Amino acid sequence: MLRDLRFAARGLARTPGFTVVAILSLALGIMATTAIYSVVHAVILDPFPYKDVNNLMSVRIVNTAQRGGRTNYSIDQFVEIAGRNSIFEGVLASTISDVIWTGDGEPRRLRGNHGTFNTFEVMGVPALIGRTVRSDDGRPGAEPVVVLGYRFWQREFGGDANVLGRRLRLNDTVRTVVGVMPKRFMWRGADVYLPIPFQRGTIVENVRSVHLLGRLKPGITEARAEADLTPIIADLKKREPAQFPDSWRVGLLPFTQTFPSQIAGDIWGLLGAVVLLLLIACANVSNLLLSRAAARQREMTVRTALGASRTRLVRQLLTESLLLAGGAGALGVVLAYAGLPAILALVPPNTIPDEADIRLNGSVLMFTLIVSAAASVACGLAPALHTSRRDLAASMREVSRSLAGSSRQAILRKTLVVVEVALALVLLSGSGTLVRAFTAMQRVTLDVPPDHVLTMRIPLTPQRYPDATRRIAFFNDLLPRVTAVPGVAAAALNSGLHPLGNMAAAAEVPGEPPVTEPVEIHQISAGYADAVGLKLAAGRFLSDGDVSSRRPVAVVNERFVRARLSSGAPLGRLVRVPRLKDPPFLAANYTFEIVGVMHDALNDGLTDPIVPEVYVPFTATGMANLLVVRTSTDAAAVARAVAAQVYAIDPGQPVTSVNTLETILKDTAFATPRFNLVLLSFFAVAGLVLAVVGVYGVMSSAVAQERQEIGIRVALGAGEGQIARMVISRGGRLLLVGIAVGLAGSIAAGRLLAQEFWRAAAFDPVAFTEVSLLLLTTGVLACALPARRAMRVDPIVVLRHD
Numbered sequence: 001m002l003r004d005l006r007f008a009a010r011g012l013a014r015t016p017g018f019t020v021v022a023i024l025s026l027a028l029g030i031m032a033t034t035a036i037y038s039v040v041h042a043v044i045l046d047p048f049p050y051k052d053v054n055n056l057m058s059v060r061i062v063n064t065a066q067r068g069g070r071t072n073y074s075i076d077q078f079v080e081i082a083g084r085n086s087i088f089e090g091v092l093a094s095t096i097s098d099v100i101w102t103g104d105g106e107p108r109r110l111r112g113n114h115g116t117f118n119t120f121e122v123m124g125v126p127a128l129i130g131r132t133v134r135s136d137d138g139r140p141g142a143e144p145v146v147v148l149g150y151r152f153w154q155r156e157f158g159g160d161a162n163v164l165g166r167r168l169r170l171n172d173t174v175r176t177v178v179g180v181m182p183k184r185f186m187w188r189g190a191d192v193y194l195p196i197p198f199q200r201g202t203i204v205e206n207v208r209s210v211h212l213l214g215r216l217k218p219g220i221t222e223a224r225a226e227a228d229l230t231p232i233i234a235d236l237k238k239r240e241p242a243q244f245p246d247s248w249r250v251g252l253l254p255f256t257q258t259f260p261s262q263i264a265g266d267i268w269g270l271l272g273a274v275v276l277l278l279l280i281a282c283a284n285v286s287n288l289l290l291s292r293a294a295a296r297q298r299e300m301t302v303r304t305a306l307g308a309s310r311t312r313l314v315r316q317l318l319t320e321s322l323l324l325a326g327g328a329g330a331l332g333v334v335l336a337y338a339g340l341p342a343i344l345a346l347v348p349p350n351t352i353p354d355e356a357d358i359r360l361n362g363s364v365l366m367f368t369l370i371v372s373a374a375a376s377v378a379c380g381l382a383p384a385l386h387t388s389r390r391d392l393a394a395s396m397r398e399v400s401r402s403l404a405g406s407s408r409q410a411i412l413r414k415t416l417v418v419v420e421v422a423l424a425l426v427l428l429s430g431s432g433t434l435v436r437a438f439t440a441m442q443r444v445t446l447d448v449p450p451d452h453v454l455t456m457r458i459p460l461t462p463q464r465y466p467d468a469t470r471r472i473a474f475f476n477d478l479l480p481r482v483t484a485v486p487g488v489a490a491a492a493l494n495s496g497l498h499p500l501g502n503m504a505a506a507a508e509v510p511g512e513p514p515v516t517e518p519v520e521i522h523q524i525s526a527g528y529a530d531a532v533g534l535k536l537a538a539g540r541f542l543s544d545g546d547v548s549s550r551r552p553v554a555v556v557n558e559r560f561v562r563a564r565l566s567s568g569a570p571l572g573r574l575v576r577v578p579r580l581k582d583p584p585f586l587a588a589n590y591t592f593e594i595v596g597v598m599h600d601a602l603n604d605g606l607t608d609p610i611v612p613e614v615y616v617p618f619t620a621t622g623m624a625n626l627l628v629v630r631t632s633t634d635a636a637a638v639a640r641a642v643a644a645q646v647y648a649i650d651p652g653q654p655v656t657s658v659n660t661l662e663t664i665l666k667d668t669a670f671a672t673p674r675f676n677l678v679l680l681s682f683f684a685v686a687g688l689v690l691a692v693v694g695v696y697g698v699m700s701s702a703v704a705q706e707r708q709e710i711g712i713r714v715a716l717g718a719g720e721g722q723i724a725r726m727v728i729s730r731g732g733r734l735l736l737v738g739i740a741v742g743l744a745g746s747i748a749a750g751r752l753l754a755q756e757f758w759r760a761a762a763f764d765p766v767a768f769t770e771v772s773l774l775l776l777t778t779g780v781l782a783c784a785l786p787a788r789r790a791m792r793v794d795p796i797v798v799l800r801h802d
């Protein structure tokens with residue numbers, strides 16, 4: 001083996017051009033595969049650092065009559081399940097909460113996680129510095145404590161270990177910092193972890209519902225878990241029938257399924273794309289090795305004649321391909337390391353687990369090693385078997401004719417080029433389809449230019465604003481102030497925002513059949529339609545008087561009328577929203593009279609159909625806190641002036657999530673398509689380059705093989721144009737065959753894209769035609785240089801040599 005390695009190294013060093021092209025081709029495929037697999041490993045295969053994560057289970061109740069389920073419970077429900085179950089070693093509660101940090105500069109909103117005192121014990125992760133929460137911290141009279149998240153610690157305190165013992169005012173409660181969690185401990189993505197006691201009938205820090213997570217005891221089966229939990233849920237349903245569906249089933253949901261990546265399907269799709277790129281690279285290098293083998297046919301024939309076994313020759317040739325793959329693997333890892341930050345910059349916000357640590361770790365490098373080894377076999381096996389064949393007579397005849405390769409080798413090389421072209425076309429057609437779909441998405445017109453819509457969330461703390469009356473008074477004071485700011489055309493309040501969606505809840509229309517599908521509920525002020533450009537279709541919109549007097553009136557959209565009202569005029573009909581009477585809304589009246597109908601507008605994202613929606617006065621609950629401002633100038637320019645109006649009313653009230661609608665769309669609706677488009681386009685262009693190199697290599701080899709035939713044709717009077725057309729037409733036939741074969745693959749890939757991407761056609765004939773012409777054009781251009789070389793063949797020199 002060592003002799004083979006030395007011999008292979010010397011041989012590759014003697015042909016630096018071949019070696020560089022082969023290594024770069026393979027390195028390109030290995031780089032892309034390594035980079036994407038590092039994302040797959042960190043985001044899908046091993047995203048969480050918690051102890052025995054497969055034993056962490058959420059309790060899920062599903063409605064057997066429709067899709068979906070719940071893993072969140074009220075405080076009383078959590079206490080019941082945690083106390084009565086016999087399948088968990090420990091049960092914890094967690095939240096995603098607004099936590100207001102005051103007393104240290106401007107008030108700031110933090111992402112908090114209110115949890116039970118056993119949270120860190122159940123998760124099985126110790127603190128990085130200091131300690132986690134202990135049971136003693138929950139005893140009566142104990143000093144309130146807080147544990148910091150790693151990113152928050154780094155951002156706000158610069159990683160200073162002296163933060164331990166510091167006292168922070170959080171939600172108007174002074175808490176002592178007792179520990180900092182490790183970098184990958186990002187349970188619910190929290191900045192701060194606040195332990196609070198959960199007791200029946202008690203609401204602490206306005207936490208009303210929690211996620212329930214338990215660590216399963218050894219040996220507990222799904223059937224045993226269902227049998228244990230069913231009577232508990234049945235008892236809860238008897239006490240609170242409205243909180244549970246009529247037809248239900250309880251079971252366990254694994255942690256990885258409870259908190260999956262939102263782009264897992266996209267990542268698997270990209271991994272499939274890079275596998276195609278790697279196959280193109282392997283076919284390309286295999287072609288190069290076949291070309292190199294043709295030049296070494298005399299050597300192999302003589303060695304065979306002298307007694308070398310076929311196994312010995314195959315081993316030596318495979319050693320050369322292994323050496324190439326090893327060099328390509330090393331270079332691929334370096335390129336992947338350099339390119340990974342660019343990929344991470346494209347990952348859409350809030351689409352992967354916060355705990356995911358995307359990097360080239362040991363598992364990823366082991367995968368790269370396996371890929372490199374497989375690539376070496378894929379590239380070198382066919383050339384090695386072909387070159388080491390035992391037909392000495394045929395080999396000697398080929399050598400004596402000074403051919404650059406046998407006819408069987410030529411067929412094999414052409415086949416590989418057809419495969420390269422077909423695979424490159426699949427990547428190109430997929431990229432072209434995404435380009436057209438993404439362009440269509442960006443052309444979606446909204447009623448108001450998104451760069452003229454400013455949004456900011458104003459989370460009123462329950463300590464300062466404990467009831468609806470105070471919250472309503474705050475916003476009634478704020479809205480006129482904001483409207484008076486120079487550059488502001490309209491200002492309003494809502495609980496969500498068009499076109500991104502809002503709270504979904506069941507709605508009932510008396511006299512109509514019950515419908516289980518939820519509708520969107522907008523809790524708005526009177527100016528909301530003007531702020532986002534909604535148009536009235538019938539009746540009227542909510543007035544200032546409706547909102548200020550908490551009049552039980554509502555406006556619906558046309559989709560609601562079509563879906564929920566079977567007959568009769570919609571105006572004057574009643575609609576009930578039972579969810580609004582429950583905590584935290586506690587509306588005095590949840591039945592509203594329809595006084596207007598709005599024209600349909602996008603309300604569930606740019607990629608989904610319009611859904612039924614109901615607009616009610618925000619004063620019905622006082623829970624809306626999203627300020628929506630339409631500006632006559634650039635929205636970002638007035639953000640500070642608008643926020644100043646909040647501070648003028650309450651200097652201790654934080655303003656969060658200040659963004660224009662344009663920025664929000666870029667970070668949400670456009671982010672995942674852009675992630676797919678950029679990466680797939682890069683892989684497609686790389687595949688195109690490799691395919692063109694393959695076409696060039698085959699045509700160059702063909703010209704070398706047919707020098708005698710070309711010389712005879714020239715001697716018999718063939719012109720340069722005829723010779724050029726002959727070479728280009730042969731290359732063109734290979735391209736056309738590859739395009740025909742790639743058609744089937746493009747249709748299959750298009751069906752997958754159509755499932756994942758909005759408005760992506762299962763087969764886009766325009767995109768396929770465009771990329772086919774691109775591939776055909778570049779391929780023909782690749783044939784131009786070999787054609788030019790053929791035109792310059794001197795028949796006298798060729799015939800004299802032969």
